[in-house]
Amino acid sequence: MRKKHRKSFSLMIYTLLIIGALFIILPMYITIITPFKTMKENSLSFFSFPTSLYLGNFHTILTSPQYYAAFFNTVYVTTGTLVLSFIIHPMMSYALSRSIQQKPRYTYLYYFLLAGIFIPFQVKMMPLVILMSRINMMNTTGLICLAIGGSTCESVFLYVSYLNAIPQDMEEAAYIDGASTNKTYRLIILPLMKPIVATVLIKNGLWMWNDFMMPLIILNRTWKNWTLTLFQYNFQTQYTTDYSLSFATFVMSMLPIMIFYVILQKHIIGGLTHGAIKD
Amino acid sequence: MKKEIYPQKFWNKSRTLALFIIPGLFFYLMFAIVPILMGIRYSFTDWNGFSPHYNNVYFRNYLRIFHDDSFLHALNFTFRYTVALVCFITLFSLLIALLLNVKVKGSTFFRALYFFPAVLSMLTLGLIFNQIYYRALPVLADATGLQFLKGILSTPQKAFWGVLFVQIWQGLAIPTILFLAGLQTIPIDQVEAAQMEGAGAIRTFHSIKLPYLYPTLTVVLVLALKSGILAFDNIKAMTEGGPAGSTISIAFIIYQHGFTEMKFSYSIAEAIFMGCIICFISAIQISINNKKKVSL
Numbered sequence: 001m002r003k004k005h006r007k008s009f010s011l012m013i014y015t016l017l018i019i020g021a022l023f024i025i026l027p028m029y030i031t032i033i034t035p036f037k038t039m040k041e042n043s044l045s046f047f048s049f050p051t052s053l054y055l056g057n058f059h060t061i062l063t064s065p066q067y068y069a070a071f072f073n074t075v076y077v078t079t080g081t082l083v084l085s086f087i088i089h090p091m092m093s094y095a096l097s098r099s100i101q102q103k104p105r106y107t108y109l110y111y112f113l114l115a116g117i118f119i120p121f122q123v124k125m126m127p128l129v130i131l132m133s134r135i136n137m138m139n140t141t142g143l144i145c146l147a148i149g150g151s152t153c154e155s156v157f158l159y160v161s162y163l164n165a166i167p168q169d170m171e172e173a174a175y176i177d178g179a180s181t182n183k184t185y186r187l188i189i190l191p192l193m194k195p196i197v198a199t200v201l202i203k204n205g206l207w208m209w210n211d212f213m214m215p216l217i218i219l220n221r222t223w224k225n226w227t228l229t230l231f232q233y234n235f236q237t238q239y240t241t242d243y244s245l246s247f248a249t250f251v252m253s254m255l256p257i258m259i260f261y262v263i264l265q266k267h268i269i270g271g272l273t274h275g276a277i278k279d
Numbered sequence: 280m281k282k283e284i285y286p287q288k289f290w291n292k293s294r295t296l297a298l299f300i301i302p303g304l305f306f307y308l309m310f311a312i313v314p315i316l317m318g319i320r321y322s323f324t325d326w327n328g329f330s331p332h333y334n335n336v337y338f339r340n341y342l343r344i345f346h347d348d349s350f351l352h353a354l355n356f357t358f359r360y361t362v363a364l365v366c367f368i369t370l371f372s373l374l375i376a377l378l379l380n381v382k383v384k385g386s387t388f389f390r391a392l393y394f395f396p397a398v399l400s401m402l403t404l405g406l407i408f409n410q411i412y413y414r415a416l417p418v419l420a421d422a423t424g425l426q427f428l429k430g431i432l433s434t435p436q437k438a439f440w441g442v443l444f445v446q447i448w449q450g451l452a453i454p455t456i457l458f459l460a461g462l463q464t465i466p467i468d469q470v471e472a473a474q475m476e477g478a479g480a481i482r483t484f485h486s487i488k489l490p491y492l493y494p495t496l497t498v499v500l501v502l503a504l505k506s507g508i509l510a511f512d513n514i515k516a517m518t519e520g521g522p523a524g525s526t527i528s529i530a531f532i533i534y535q536h537g538f539t540e541m542k543f544s545y546s547i548a549e550a551i552f553m554g555c556i557i558c559f560i561s562a563i564q565i566s567i568n569n570k571k572k573v574s575l
Binding site: 030096213254 | 400
């Protein structure tokens with residue numbers, strides 16, 4: 001009796017889980033199959049599996065200079081942000097966390113750095129256009145600078161609270177043994193910070209890859225500066241009739257993220273949830 | 280011997296630490312603080328963004344907000360949108376987390392699948408669902424007889440839900456995993472004890488599990504609240520504010536006023552107004568969290 005009850009219970013759980021999964025899988029299924037069909041095949045049936053793998057859409061996308069520019073711009077912006085953020089933010093947070101303990105006036109600096117966390121991007125949006133065009137940075141490098149400036153609050157907050165929680169015996173020992181501050185940081189602190197660095201970099205990496213607002217305001221002047229999100233957006237407005245081509249652009253933009261997700265799934269889930277709790 | 284070296288070394292250390300701070304501080308000042316200050320300054324002027332001259336208008340931009348029908352309409356939309364988003368996300372993410380928490384075969388697969396939307400861009404999803412609403416749902420409507428599935432983005436009423444659905448679709452992932460992590464902190468012996476004494480599933484959930492989930496609940500609420508107030512990408516991708524301006528959110532109207540209608544300084548005043556709302560909500564969150572810490 002009890003066993004039967006359990007069985008029907010788990011059957012119910014499965015049913016509900018599968019219904020939910022369909023909501024996620026169906027849009028993804030349509031996204032992936034559509035570009036493999038010609039427009040003719042698509043207009044006959046939107047849902048059916050492609051009869052023959054038609055690669056013309058991908059050929060068109062992959063030979064368009066706009067896609068290449070967008071892809072490399074996105075890669076440049078994302079890696080540039082990650083590298084700079086990796087160099088600057090942990091170092092700054094380490095210095096802040098240790099200085100606060102010796103000189104209380106650094107606390108004010110820390111609060112000043114956190115203050116921006118509550119200010120939405122829209123407040124900076126219009127002035128940024130003026131500022132960036134004045135200093136001639138309406139380009140991808142300018143976008144990296146914006147990303148570093150904009151992610152400071154969150155990253156410093158996550159790093160400093162992590163650093164405050166780890167014991168300081170090791171770095172003191174290294175320090176007494178004669179290691180310089182720089183060396184202590186690189187050889188002892190940075191390796192200890194690995195989990196939180198991964199969290200912050202995953203968060204920032206996904207943000208930059210998927211961001212639409214910042215590229216829209218500073219990179220939308222020429223297609224040479226487009227990122228993948230801008231490329232998709234502008235492409236859609238140009239080729240509204242040939243939607244199987246649009247779907248090819250969606251697939252080509254999501255593919256790198258999908259591959260990353262399959263490989264690093266555990267780290268990405270952990271990183272994003274940890275980052276969200278601390279916000 | 281050691282005492283003599285120490286002050287020298289200490290001075291070196293604090294100097295190195297100060298140097299460590301400078302690059303980050305530079306980027307923060309230059310690309311976050313300077314634009315904010317510029318924005319505050321411009322919000323008190325009537326500058327349109329490019330003319331050489333502008334006048335001080337003091338608080339007139341801020342006062343104008345409360346008489347601007349289009350902004351009040353956007354405020355109304357954003358309010359309804361955010362309330363609906365928060366309700367759906369909290370409810371559904373909690374339900375999905377409870378389902379995923381049951382130990383059945385393949386639950387790791389489902390967990391990975393349900394989290395997947397979190398890594399996709401809202402813009403891409405908006406564009407994809409555009410096509411799905413336009414091409415797939417009418418076919419489905421004819422097949423099933425559910426006629427309301429036709430032309431989702433063409434009437435104001437349906438467009439609201441059409442845009443909202445995409446954000447729920449993407450926004451459920453992180454709250455679900457947060458609730459799942461929260462559920463795993465619940466001691467199993469307490470749940471078992473309650474069940475031994477005859478508490479049903481709902482009673483167990485309400486009396487035993489829910490108190491453990493309160494901290495997660497506040498995080499989820501605030502995350503959903505902020506994402507609702509800042510809704511932009513999906514609206515830009517799907518409706519551009521239409522039909523008939525019915526899906527214009529605050530973030531969207533700020534963009535529209537600033538970039539297409541050349542109301543430069545006015546749009547900054549609107550943005551600062553929105554920033555104040557977010558600060559207010561964050562302040563409430565912090566005070567709730569602090570109270571919790573005291574009571575624990």
